[in-house]
Amino acid sequence: MSSPDGFCLGRLRFIRLPPTVLFLQRGAAKRPQSLTVELAVGITDDYGTDLAFDSVELKLEALDADSLEPLREVQLQLEGFPQSPSRSPHASARFAFSPVQGPVLKLTTTLTFPPTFPARSMPTSLVFSLSAVPHPSEQPASDAPDPLQGSPSTSWIRETIREPTQVPLTLWDDRQAVLLGVRSGPVKIALADGPTRIASEKVQTAVRTIQLPAKQPLDSSAKGRPTTPAVQGGGQFAVIERPGLNNSTGQRLWDCAIGLSAFLAEFPDALDPQTSLATLSAEDGGERPRKRKRGDAKRTGSLRVVELGAGCGLASMAAAHALSTQGDRCASVLATDIEATVDSTLRENFVANGRLADASAERKRRDVSPEPRIKVESAVLDWGELSATQLDLVLGRRGASRATTSSEESDNDLTILATDVLYNTDSHSIFLSTLLSLLRPPTTQSSYRRALIAYKRRTDGDDEFFALASEAGLDVGKIWEWGEVSVWSLV
Structure with a gap:
């Protein structure tokens, strides 16, 4: 087996x-x-x-x-x-x-x-x-091997897709x-x-329910067996797909969005660029990151999370939920994509899951989380080297096209999220330009910044992006892997 x-x-x-x-x-x-x-x-x-x-x-x-x-x-x-x-x-x-x-x-x-x-x-x-x-x-x-027994990350994946006991x-x-x-x-x-x-008309949408588990301590009686995440207290999302728009990749839920969401549920501290990722093991066998305790040093400044190519927006909603459970610093989330996706599936998902201000009625549904503490904004963003106006938009600054930032804004940390964005090798250069604009701003910054990219091999050569990013001066490393999905850190 x-x-x-x-x-x-x-x-x-x-x-x-x-x-x-x-x-x-x-x-x-x-x-x-x-x-x-x-x-x-x-x-x-x-x-x-x-x-x-x-x-x-x-x-x-x-x-x-x-x-x-x-x-x-x-x-x-x-x-x-x-x-x-x-x-x-x-x-x-x-x-x-x-x-x-x-x-x-x-x-x-x-x-x-x-x-x-x-x-x-x-x-x-x-x-x-x-x-x-x-x-x-x-x-x-x-006397046969248990087909449901796997690594801790497998338990998180199974709970995330709400299939803890389905035999493969x-x-x-x-x-x-x-x-x-x-x-x-x-x-x-x-x-x-x-x-x-x-x-005679047909319904145009389909829905998948995603459950973000909450962490629970390792049971002392487990004798080293993988920890099973607790569903109670986790976030639940109704992810809307538009099957009739299959020519647009942003209208479907992809494996990398599920993988990154499970990763963020398992390691919510990874969203904070002030947190070291050194203890994460791509082989899922290393030391697990320690949960922050009351006596730990408090993180300073505000945190901005930006998703590039958000599609259905699951990773952004998962990030907002994870940040809501942390609660020790001010944070905001922005999901970006092309206009056709932002104005359709992305907005539909945020409204259906109560992530926008006008979504109060939808919060009563059984498969939607309670009143969220952190809302998610959405915006149209084309890839490439970002202008000052685009940087103001992405970073949540007030005003437009300022050559310098205030000392208060320079303290805001930034985490970039992206899932399944590397399948088209022709877009690697403009995607890298976007990352460099955000991770290597022209002005001197004292903030912490990094990107978390969930990757699954789709086409020949799509993994060459990571070498391209390394050649551009970014520190690139694989920090987590499950099945066909891996998460990479770029700093």
Whole structure:
């Protein structure tokens, strides 16, 4: 069996999303009302490449869009699949998916609402949820190696993707994969005077839930086994994707964003450039960084965290959450990307997760963290050598185009975050120019500055960026690694 640290992150996907509205007949006779919804699902990696394996059992559910609880008394049936007996009247069904029969599986789903459903206090909308179901045959024998036992970082990754017990799926290329669940955007339930029907428009968004675990001390009875992170007290985020905009890389959740978020949950002090990273080991076997104690020297000045190429904004939200748990210095977070991403998916994610001032209503959702102490700003930023005006924007200075900074501003520390930004080798030079503008400002600075870049090999030569950055005078080193994702420090 492969190492439990070696699995990749697969994606359950709705290739065809549900309709935007389901219309039930107003004042219908006392009989159930049924609607047929056509869906299509697939399983890929984060890039969108289909994964090849024998078979996996999946579960499709219809949930209340507000509470994310199963719809009671609503029946869900899949045409062509045997129905498993259910102990409770939930709108759910299990089915086998085998890519041997094709990478996309079409599902004909029938939702049956009870006669009393329109008369009751019914949900205003629902979502379809797709998740993996561990098969009993996948459970190891009592004397077999535990497929769930891995390094501390593996525990953090598993909790981050909310799959602490899913047994890895064996792929045809001998890799192991743990599958991330997904749910659709909201489908409105409406009453109409005519017969039951569905809208022709399709939902345009899909959502993945990411859970940032909270740290807990090593159990003395663990006898050296890896620490399991505690979920209670962690941050939870609903990450919105736009499957219909796949030509834009900023519309999807990539592995490096998940990896960096898990890293920041495990090592929140890494966000502070005044903290040494010397104790982090890329092999995950070295001394773990010591948690700061009350008697430690207090860090001075303010901290600015800036993400370049933020996409869905998960790393920025993870940074804001980590800084909220630290609470010993003033901090702010800015997520940047191209205009098309900032004005769509990036803003949608910040609003949905209560990270913007106008997002108070969304904080009531179950999968969203409580009132955040640190908000996240967003801004359009094109890469290249930054002008004085751009530096003012990125660093959060008031005013514009000043040749010098005040002594107060020069004390502000800066941490730059970036995930999956090196896949295009043609952009390496302008990305490096951006980093140099921020890490090597033209004026004398007394602040601490560094960049944390999460990297996964995508194309030939994309790792040559680190040598290019070193030749430019930056101190470059790999500080953490899990599976295909690594985190690099540039100072």
